[in-house]
Amino acid sequence: MTLAFDMILCLMIVGTAAAALLMRNALAAIVFFIVLGNLLGLAWLAMDAVNVAMAEIAIGAGVTGVLLILTRQRLMALGDDLVSAEMPGWLRTGALVACAGFAALIGSAVLSVAPADDLGGSIAALMPGLGIENPVTGVLLAFRAYDTLLEAFVLLGALVAVWSLAPRGAWPQRPAALALAENGGHGVAAAFGRLLLPLALVMAAYLVWAGSDLPGGAFQAGTVLAGGLIIAAIGGAVSWPRADDRYLRVALVLGPAVFLIIGLAGIAQGRFLFYPPGFEKALIVAIEYSLALSIGVTLALQVAGPPVAPDHEG
Amino acid sequence: MSPLDLLVAVPLALMIAALLLGTWVRWLLLTAIPVMAGLTVWLLLLPEGSAHVVGDWNLPLGVQLRADGVAQLMVGAMAACASIVGLYALHEFAPGPDRSETAHGYAFWPLFYLLWGGANAGFLSTDLFNLYIALEMVSLAAVAMAAMGSLRAALRYFVIALVGSLAYLLGVALLFANYATVDVTLLAEMARPDLATKTALAVMTAGLLIKAAVFPLHGWLPPAHAAAPAPASALLSAIVVKVGFVILLRLWFEAFPAIVAPAGLEVLGWLGALAVLYGSVQAIRQDSLKALVAYSTVAQIGYLLLAFPLVATAAGSGGAWAGMTIHAIAHMLAKAAMFLAAGLMLKAVNGHRLKDLHGLARAMPLTVAAFGLAAVSLMGLPPSAGFIAKFLLLEAAVEQGAVFAAAVLIVGGLMAAVYLFNPLAWTFAGSDTPVVEATAPLRTAAPLALALLAVSLGFAGQAMVDVAASATSARLPAAVAVDVR
Amino acid sequence: MTVLLHLYPLTGVALVGLGFYGFLILRHPLRQILAVNVVGAGIFLVLGGLGRGAASTDPFPQALVITGIVVAVALTAFGAALILRVAEDERAPDDKAAAKTTDDHT
Numbered sequence: 056m057t058l059a060f061d062m063i064l065c066l067m068i069v070g071t072a073a074a075a076l077l078m079r080n081a082l083a084a085i086v087f088f089i090v091l092g093n094l095l096g097l098a099w100l101a102m103d104a105v106n107v108a109m110a111e112i113a114i115g116a117g118v119t120g121v122l123l124i125l126t127r128q129r130l131m132a133l134g135d136d137l138v139s140a141e142m143p144g145w146l147r148t149g150a151l152v153a154c155a156g157f158a159a160l161i162g163s164a165v166l167s168v169a170p171a172d173d174l175g176g177s178i179a180a181l182m183p184g185l186g187i188e189n190p191v192t193g194v195l196l197a198f199r200a201y202d203t204l205l206e207a208f209v210l211l212g213a214l215v216a217v218w219s220l221a222p223r224g225a226w227p228q229r230p231a232a233l234a235l236a237e238n239g240g241h242g243v244a245a246a247f248g249r250l251l252l253p254l255a256l257v258m259a260a261y262l263v264w265a266g267s268d269l270p271g272g273a274f275q276a277g278t279v280l281a282g283g284l285i286i287a288a289i290g291g292a293v294s295w296p297r298a299d300d301r302y303l304r305v306a307l308v309l310g311p312a313v314f315l316i317i318g319l320a321g322i323a324q325g326r327f328l329f330y331p332p333g334f335e336k337a338l339i340v341a342i343e344y345s346l347a348l349s350i351g352v353t354l355a356l357q358v359a360g361p362p363v364a365p366d367h368e369g
Numbered sequence: 370m371s372p373l374d375l376l377v378a379v380p381l382a383l384m385i386a387a388l389l390l391g392t393w394v395r396w397l398l399l400t401a402i403p404v405m406a407g408l409t410v411w412l413l414l415l416p417e418g419s420a421h422v423v424g425d426w427n428l429p430l431g432v433q434l435r436a437d438g439v440a441q442l443m444v445g446a447m448a449a450c451a452s453i454v455g456l457y458a459l460h461e462f463a464p465g466p467d468r469s470e471t472a473h474g475y476a477f478w479p480l481f482y483l484l485w486g487g488a489n490a491g492f493l494s495t496d497l498f499n500l501y502i503a504l505e506m507v508s509l510a511a512v513a514m515a516a517m518g519s520l521r522a523a524l525r526y527f528v529i530a531l532v533g534s535l536a537y538l539l540g541v542a543l544l545f546a547n548y549a550t551v552d553v554t555l556l557a558e559m560a561r562p563d564l565a566t567k568t569a570l571a572v573m574t575a576g577l578l579i580k581a582a583v584f585p586l587h588g589w590l591p592p593a594h595a596a597a598p599a600p601a602s603a604l605l606s607a608i609v610v611k612v613g614f615v616i617l618l619r620l621w622f623e624a625f626p627a628i629v630a631p632a633g634l635e636v637l638g639w640l641g642a643l644a645v646l647y648g649s650v651q652a653i654r655q656d657s658l659k660a661l662v663a664y665s666t667v668a669q670i671g672y673l674l675l676a677f678p679l680v681a682t683a684a685g686s687g688g689a690w691a692g693m694t695i696h697a698i699a700h701m702l703a704k705a706a707m708f709l710a711a712g713l714m715l716k717a718v719n720g721h722r723l724k725d726l727h728g729l730a731r732a733m734p735l736t737v738a739a740f741g742l743a744a745v746s747l748m749g750l751p752p753s754a755g756f757i758a759k760f761l762l763l764e765a766a767v768e769q770g771a772v773f774a775a776a777v778l779i780v781g782g783l784m785a786a787v788y789l790f791n792p793l794a795w796t797f798a799g800s801d802t803p804v805v806e807a808t809a810p811l812r813t814a815a816p817l818a819l820a821l822l823a824v825s826l827g828f829a830g831q832a833m834v835d836v837a838a839s840a841t842s843a844r845l846p847a848a849v850a851v852d853v854r
Numbered sequence: 855m856t857v858l859l860h861l862y863p864l865t866g867v868a869l870v871g872l873g874f875y876g877f878l879i880l881r882h883p884l885r886q887i888l889a890v891n892v893v894g895a896g897i898f899l900v901l902g903g904l905g906r907g908a909a910s911t912d913p914f915p916q917a918l919v920i921t922g923i924v925v926a927v928a929l930t931a932f933g934a935a936l937i938l939r940v941a942e943d944e945r946a947p948d949d950k951a952a953a954k955t956t957d958d959h960t
Contacts (some may be wrong), residue, residue, distance in 0.1 A: 058858065072869050072892050075931030081885065088888055095895055102862060103910040104902055110920045111895075114927050117767040117893060122927075126934040133941045139881040150878040160870025164543055164568035165863045172907020173549030174914040179428060193916035198430040204590035205490060205502045206921050208381055209509060212483040213928035215388070216513035217935040219476035220520075222942065226472035233893040274924055277919065299391065299470055308385045315382055318374075321424065325888060328424040350924075353877055357931035362472075430914070498918055505925050509932065520940045524883060525935055531890050532877065534929075537920065539870065539897050546863075546904030610931060 061101055068094050081137035085123045089176035092116020104271035106191040113278035121285060122358050125233070129360075139163035184236065187269035188338035196339045200328045204318060207311045207346060214307065214353050218298055221361040235287045253344075255283020259351065263343045267336065273310075273343040277350025284355035298362045303352070310349030311331025314342050371421060372411040372433035373493055376444060379404055380486030387478040392464040394478045402452045409448040413441050420495070430669065432496045438837045439694055443492040443615060449822060450600035450607050450705045451485050458600035458816035473517050484510035484604060491612040497541050497551040497624075498572075500616050504580065505534060511609040512593075519596030526593040529579055529586075533613075537577030553624045562628040570625055574637075577620075580613030583674055584644035587667045591651075594663040599712020600609075602659065606666040607705040611697055613628035614673055622680065622690075632797050634678040641674025642777045648786035657721050658711050658792055662704070665788065668781065669700045671672075672762065674725035675774055679765045687838035688768075692761030693773070693835040695830075699754035699823055701745035706819035710740040713812060714796075717805035723795050730796040732805045735813050737796045742820035744789035746827075749782045754826035757833070859906075866899025884942075887933045894926045 071094055075087035092115040098107035130137060132269050142150075178190050178198070185193050223229075259276040266272030287293045296303040316340050321329035332337050385403050385635035386393045419437035422428065462477035464470060487506025494500055500598075508530045516523035545551050547565040560566065575586075582590040590610075594602050623628055648668025655661040713736045718725045730737040744757035759778055766775040826833065871891030877886050898919045905915035 060918055062863055063862055068865055069868045069872070072872050072895075076872055076880070076889055076892060078883075081882075084885065084888065088891070090896070095899070098862060098865070098899065099902065102902060102906060104916050104919075105914050107898075107902060107911075107919050107923075110923050111898075114923050115891075115895060117928050119930055122934050123884070123888060126938060129938055130884065130941055133945050135941050137882050137884060139879075139885055142879050142881070147879050150875055154871045154875035154878070157874060158867050161539070161543075161572075161870060161900075162864055162867045164565045165867055165904065166547075166860055167564045168543070168545075168546045168904055168918075170859050170863070170904050170906040171549070172910070172912040173906065174430060175907055175910075176911055179774055181426075181430070190913035191916045191920070194430075195920065196911050197424065198914075199917055199921075201432045202499055202918075202921055204381075205377075205499070205506060206485075206924055208384065208483060209502060209505050209925055210928045211384075211388075211505060212480065212509050212513075213932045215476050215479045215483075216509055216516075216932045219472055219480065219513050219850045220516060220935050220939045221472035222939070226468050226475070258628060272920075274920055278682050304389055312385050314414070315378060315385065319378055319382075321371055322374070323919070326421065326424055327371075327378060329592070330424070336923045353933075354927070356927070357935075360935050364607065414867055436956060469870075502921070502925065505929070509929065512936075513932070516936060516939075520936065520943055524936050524940050528886055528890075531887070531929060531933070535890060535893050535897060538894075540899070542897050542901035542904070545901060545918070708947075 064094065064098055064101065065286060068098060073110055079138075079226075081127055085127060086302045087119065088123065089116050089120035092120065104290075106189070106275070109270060109275045112276075113275055113282070117282060118278060118354055118358065129231075184332075184335070185339070186338060189266060189270065189272070191270070192266050192272050192339070192343075195332065196342060197335070200318070203296065204311075204328070206315050207314060207349070210350060210353050211307060211311055214357050217357055217361050219296070222364065224362045225362045227297055228362040228365055229295040229297050230356065230361065231363045232294060232361065233285065245290040248287035248292035251284045252287040252292065255279050259283075260344075263340070263347050266343060267340060271345040274350060276343075276347040278354060280347065280351025281354035281358070285358055288355070288359070295359050296354070298358055306352045307356075309344035310342075313345040317342060319334065370847070371419075372408045372415070373419070373435075373436060374404075374423060375488045375704050376408050376412060376493065377486050379408065379708050380482045380489065381827070384479045384482035384486065384766070387482055388618040391475075392468050392470055394475060395459050397453045397478065398459065405448050405452065405485070408739075409445050412436055412443065412444055412638050415441075416727070420596065423677040428552050428555055431565045432499045433552055433554065434493045437613060438743055439618060441493045441692055441836055442698050442833065443611065444489055447485070447488050447492070447608055450603070450701055450819065451481070453828060454600045454603045454607075454705055454709065455813050457603075457812055460809060460812055461598055461600055468836070476513070477517070478626055479721075480510040480513050481604075484514075484608065488612055492615055495553040495619065497544065497553065497616075497619075500539055500619070500647060501534070501538055502613060504537065506614065507612050508534065508580065511605050514601035515593040515597045515605060517598050517601055522589075522592035522596050527588045533576040533579030534571045536579070540571075540573030540576070541630060543569035543572075553619045556624040557626075560625050566625065566628060570620060570629070573620060574617065576615040577617045578640070580669060581610045581673075582667060583615065583640055583645050584667060584669055585640075587648070587670075590667060590803065591660055591663040593668060595657065595659040602663070603705040603710070604706040606663065606708060607701040609719050610666065610670055611701060619742055621677065626681070629681070631681070634681050637674050637773070638678040641671045641677065642773065644668060644671030645675060645781040646671075646775050646784075649781055649788060649812050652788040653784065655742060655788075656723050657663055658715060658726065659708070659721065661792065662707050665707075665785070666704060666815050669696075669704070669747065672696050672759070672778070672781065674745065674778060676762055679762060679769060679771060679774060682769050688761045689765035690766065691834040691837040694759050694760035695754055695761070696834050698833075699826065702819050702823035702826070703743040703755060706739055706743040706816045706823060707747070709816035709819065710736050710743065712783050713808055713816065714740070717808065718803065726792055726795040728796065728799045728803050730807070733803040733808070733813075735817055736808070737793070739816035740819045741793055742824050743816070746789065746820070746823040748785045748789060752827040754830070754833070755823065756838075757827050757830040761834070771824065801848055860903070862903035863900045865883070866896040866903060869893065869896025869899065872896075883937045887930055887937070891926060891930060894922065899923055
C-alpha cells in the first residue's frame, strides 16, 4: 500500500463519518455508516490486521447496518420519522468547539505516543506451544481467554436483555417476521435464502477451521452464520423459533457453556482456563466451533428483536 | 483451586442454567446462595493480597485476579445483598398464572446472575480492559432491569452509560499504546506523568463518574432507580454504581497515585461535596418515596468522592481509606434494605407518595423498622456501619484540617436525617391502622435482614477496618503523602 | 514523519471527535446510537493504529479490538430494541397507562 492510498482512504473515512452523522435523512445516514464500516475494513487491511478487517466488515458494517436499517423501518411503521429536533445555532457551535477541543487534546496525546508492536514478540514466542498459527486467535482464545469468555456472556446477556423487553402477552412467542413478501417462502428471495443458508454454514465452518492458522475465527464465522440466517429469514425460507424453544435455548448457551466447562476443567489441572499441554489446539477448536454456532444464533435473534404477540406478527 | 475465578465462573454457570431451566428458573437461587456464600467465606480467609493469573499466561499478556481488602469487602457485601435481594425477588419474578413463563419472570434471573458475575469480575480483576468488559456486563444487566420499570428512563440510562463506557475505553486505548499493558499493578511501576497518561486518566475518570452517577453526571439515576421494580432498584443502587467506583479507586490510588495532581483530587472531592449537598436537597424535596431513596443514592455516592483527597493525604494512617471502603459497603446494605422496604410499603398502600404511608407503622411494623434501621446507617448514627464510616472520614478530615469536608460530612448527615425522618414520620402519623394485605414472611424478612446487617456490622468495625486498611500499606506508597503535601 | 505513522490513529481521533459532536447535536436516540458507534470505531483505530510495528499490527490490540466490536454490536442490538419498545409504548396509550400503574405499584 502506498502512502497516497493511505491518505486518501483516511480522508474518505473522515468524510463518510461526517456524512453518516450530519445527513438529515436517516436512511442516507445509515447507508453512509455502512460504507464507513467497509472503508474501516479496508483501513484494517492496510494495517495488516486481516482478522479485525473481517470482524469490522461483518459485524461493524454488516450486522450493525442491518440492525439500524431494520430498526429505522420498524420505527417508520410506528410513525416515527426519525427527524431530530433542530438545535439552536449557538448550541451547535458550542458543541462543535467542545468536540474540536476534545479531539485536539486526544490527538496531541496520540501524537505523543510512538506506535510500537510491543507484545508481538512475546506472543510469537508463546504461539508454538498452542499448536495454532494465527496469533490473534491465540490472544483471543488463550492469553486473553478470560476476556473472550466474559464477552461471550455479554453477547448472550444482550439477547436476554432484548427478550426482557417483550411486550405484555408476547412471551414466549416468536420475534416479528422479517419476510419481505407474505407469500410464505416462495419466490426468488426464498430460494436465494434456502440456497444461502447452507452456504453460510459451510463458510462459517471453514472460517472457524481456518481461524486457527489463517485469519478468521469464531466471531467472524458466527457473523457469517448470522448473516445467512437473517437473509434466509428475510426471504421467508426460515421462520424465527419461539423464545421457549428447547433447541434454541441449547443453541444459545452451547458456546458459552462449552467455554466455561473447559475453563472449569482447567482448574483440575491447575488453573481456571488452563489448557493441558498437548490439548491446546483441540480445546481451542472445540470452543470456537461451539461459540461460532451460539454467536450466529444469538446475533440473528438480536437483529430479529423481542418476541411479539401473534396478532402483531407480519 | 481458588475462589478468585470461581466467584465469577459460578454465577456465569448459574446464568446458563437459568436460561435452560424455564419455569423452574427462580429456584436456582437456593443453590446459588450456599455456593456463593461458601466461595465468599473462602475469599475472606485468603491471605491479604492473594493473586494469580488466569490460565497459564503471565502479565503483561494475561489477566490477573486479586483479593485485596476492597475486593474482599465488596464481594462479601455483594454476596449478602444479592442473596437477600434474590430471596425477595423470588415472589416478584415468578411464572405467571397456570405456571406459564413470563418475559420478566424468565429474563430477570439470567440478568441477575450476569450482574453478580460481572460485579465480582469488576471487584477482583486488576486488568483495565478486562474491567471494561465487566463494566459492560453490569451495565447491560442494569439497564435491562431498569427497563422492567420504565422503558423511557432505561433508554436514557442506556445512552448515557454507553458514552461513559466509550470514554473509559478511549483511556484504555491510550494507556495500552503508552505502556503496552493495562494491568493496574504493572502500570503502578511504570507510571509516567506524560500527556497520554494524564489524558487517559481524565477521560477514564469522566466515564466512570458517569457510571457511578456522580454529580453533575447523575441525571440518569433518579428516574431509572425510582421506576424499576423494588429488587432491581435495590441491585442498581446498591451494587451497580459501586463497580465504577472501585475502578476509580484502582486508577487513582493504585495505578497512578504517584502522578495524580493534588488539584485533580481536590476536584473529585468538590464534586463529591456538591453531590452530597445537591442529592440531599433533592431528596428532601421529593414527595415520592422511591425518588427520595434514589436521590439519597446520589448524595451517598458523594461521600465516596469526598473521601478522595482525604485518602490521598492520609496515606500513613489508612483511616480515611477504611472509612471510604466501609461507607461503600454500608451504603450497599442499607440502600438495598431501604429499596426493598419501600417496595413493600408502596405495594401495600398501592401508591407512591410519602403521604400514602400514613399510619403504616402500625400495619407493617417490621417493614417500617427495616426502613428505620437502614436510615440509621445512612444517617451515620451509632452503632451502624454507616457511623463507623462517617466517623473515620470525619476524624481524617479534622486531623488534616479539611474544614470544608468535615462540614459537608456533618451537614450531609443532618440533611439525611431530615429526608429520612420525613417518610418515617408519615408512617407514624394519625392513630388509625390502615388495612393492608399481609406480606409473605420471607419478603418482610429480607429488608430487615439487610438493615440489621448494616447496623450490626458497626460492631465488627475494627475487623472491617483491618481488612480495608491492611490493603492501604501496600496500596498507598509513602510517595503519595510526599507528592500531595 | 511522525504524523504519517500516526495517520490511522489520528483518523480515529477525528472519528471520536465527530462522533461525540453527532451525539450532542442529534436528538433522536437511534441517530445517537449510530454516533456512538462512530466513536467506538474511532477508538478501535486508536487502539490498533498505535499498536503497529515495522512489519505488522500487534495481535494483542487486534484481539482487544475484535472483543470491542462484538461488545459494541451486542449493546447496539439492545439499544435498538429498547428504542423500538419506547416508540411502541408511546403509540399505544393503553399499554402506557398499564406501564404507569406498574411503576406505581413497585
